[in-house]
Amino acid sequence: MALKHAIRAFTGLALATIGTGATLAYFEESIPMSLNPLFAKTMADHRAQELIFDRLWFHDAVTNELRSRLVQKYQVAEAGRAVEITLNTGIRWHNGQSLTSKDLCFTVKAMLDSRTPSPVAAHYRDFITGCDTKGPQVALIRFNRVLPNPRERLMFAVLPASEFNSTAISPDLQFSARPIGTGPFNGKRGLRDVTLDKFDNAHHTPKILQMRLQEGGDPLVQTKTLVNNNVQGIVVVPPPQRPDLSASDDVSMKSYDLRSWWYIAVNPNKPALSDQRVRQALNMVINRNELRQFSIGIKPGDKNSPCEFISGPFISASPYYNSEVPTQDTSNLPKAESLLKAAGLTKLGSRWHVDGQPITLRVGMLASLDREAPDLLIQVANQLGAAGFDRMTNKISADEWDNTVMPGNSDFDLIIGKWSFGLVEEVNELFHSSGRQNLFRYKNDQVDAILAEYNDAVTDTEQRDAYHKLHKALSIDLPYLFLWKLDTRSAWRTEVRGNIVAPYYYFTEIDSWSVGG
């Protein structure tokens, strides 16, 4: 009954908001946390921002050709340590003002401003040193070294100088909810949705009048709502829902090239978990085959499985994946027990104790992941319980994740999460002792040394070899219990035409999308 009510509620909401054939509503994994590209932290952020802003350069979603909608021409300058960029004329911001070189240089300066707490900008500071305007449409971006192909590196979104008082940009400005871009849509974030209105421009002629991004709820409800044409798309379809949607003539499944892997991060600062042997024991306790089957619906041996186990922080197809490190597919409780005993834990009755106290593990999971892997949190807790650990479970809201977990201030013992990557699969920020995304402030000198080796590598093969070493080291020390990679698939109604899905950024080619009859 609850499900029926939920479907009816969603249906009503959607019918109320979908008026014309040129309007498109879709379910996202979550409401974007920020529409300011400097503060993208989730894939939902990146995807929504792609509708509102233009990146300086981007890759064509089909041919991978390097293109720009903003740049009329460019030339390498200062013997390769700078690039002179001439912007197209006639491009307007959503506030009506014209795009000029001032905006481009403002964006660069905002990224270089150490008072802008942007994880995105931090990386640009590694090689950009400044930007000077040379005329209304001409800017010179300088680097600290010769870059072989600077366009490949300059893929940041351009911001409007007129909307900020300073180059010190804060994430909590109104701009994060009501941004001004040059992209095909003018977006506004509400509490429960994001409304995106078409904005015709010299370089964009979107065919869709309005897009409405809603947070997806129960996957089954999302599916029914899509089938009933009350929304037109679902960005992330969990594996159990895929066969039904594939069998429908009204819906097309779309591939979405995104490299995502799932993990259970272990808090090594907790007394019981500080011993490597305990983390190794937990790795033996987890029965990934069962987790995958009960949560994602994939049985061992299923052909063309979208979910494949991993033993380190890369997907198996990646050149960085060390295939010599085996995956732990099933549990090995006797081995786990012997490791726990060796670590000084004692089993009283059926429960594990440390220093005479029963161990209670606080296990958290980002709430939105429960849609893609339903009940994963409960399944993990059940396996820990069956192995002799008391446990408490929490679904972590997006806000708590952003404010507590990401800065490394959470008190959980274990956190279930997912990381997504594009072409660049760098994991240094996750595992370096000073990494900006090191969830539990994990510190291991050997790992730090390997990451330094990666950074100092002269050749790409040396980088790869460093990551192979990292993979092996992490599989022993286990700051994460690595679970699996899970392919992402979207579903769009067949009325949505020309819907090319770009790798990673998704909506790069939105101008070609339309909603037909």
Place this chain on the structure above:
Amino acid sequence: MVAAVDGALAADSWPARMAHDDQRSRFEGHEGWRQVFEHELGQAREAFGAGGDARGLARVHQRLADLYEAAALLTANATVEAYLTDAQPSDPAHMAYFIGVSELIRGHKTKGIDLLKTVDGVDDLVRRATAWQSVDLDNATVNDFVGISGPLGPISPGTEPPVAPLPHFELAEQTEKANRLGVNDPTALLARAAWHKAAAAQAAPETDQGVLRQFARRYATRAVAEETHPVLTVDDAWLFAGSTLSAADAAFIAEAKAGGVASIRSWADRSVLAASLKDAVVDGKVDPQRVQDAGFALSKQLGALMEDVGGGVMGFHRPFTQRARIAVLQAGMIAADANDQYRDAGILRLNALERMEATGIDPVFAVAVAAWDAGNRNPLRAEEILHQFRSSYPALSAAKPALEALHLRRSRNAGPANPVH
């Protein structure tokens, strides 16, 4: 419903004809056909190798030839992009051989030969480079290739030649550490492709040699000449479960490979695929959205036809009609490619691959997509495809190092990116 194509053309397609139990039973009685349907070419080869269907065996060998030729192109594209376009001063000396062979495979004969002439320093590479300079790639035989990359054993239909240990060469990077870099010679993949091609010719009845040549045009990796093709007598063994829906389609595709849109016009009253695509040509161009609509329309028309034959919807109808839908996308892709519509062909290519996820992914088509991706300097999808099929076709592993090198180099030069949750 409105018919997508003339009813007689639709009725002549294999999905429509196989709606009849008596026509389908031939394919239900042999394990090899089950494996063909499941896109398991290795297991199909083994099953047919045990006897019972010479044409089935020939078809599987031909598909394996296409698979390894596509893998050779994948290696070649990745090698050129990684070691020529993105060349580094630290690259090992002697890469000229691998780039030279790759350029030949990509159809750049002069560039390739010029590079091969510069090869020196490693005896085996010099020998290979010299041998390559006298190979006419378009008419080369298995002996030409194995003379370069090493023996594969006698041609024996039903078997698979053993895979040589990898990497083929280990060359030192020109750095202080002088790390060893594994590099593979794409000639080995060409040799394997030629071996399977010869096995197909040996297994096929003499009467079907023309059919083999006509079908080989679909996956030809280098430019093919414009030719006219007759409608041959094509046994259902060449059609069942595949992307060629009728005998006339085989001739149409063979022509469209070079003729593009003109071939659609000239075959629209004989080939069901050409007929489907007729209205998808607008102002001399293939319209990808219309091709997708045409594929859907044909699948519905075939579904209705099959329902009439069977007296209702049966479980096998949808898998059959979905293959027809994909066949239209692939035919549109071939015509668009020949019509210099590179991006439009790409849209159809990716759409066809996407559609295969519901019906089973054809490894030959997937590896061809991977080769195309590598040519576009996009290693990610290609890596996933290679990873998916390497365990079933171990020889494909030869393509891995070059693709990895492309990824590593592009990643190193890419803009910054954080892990995102």
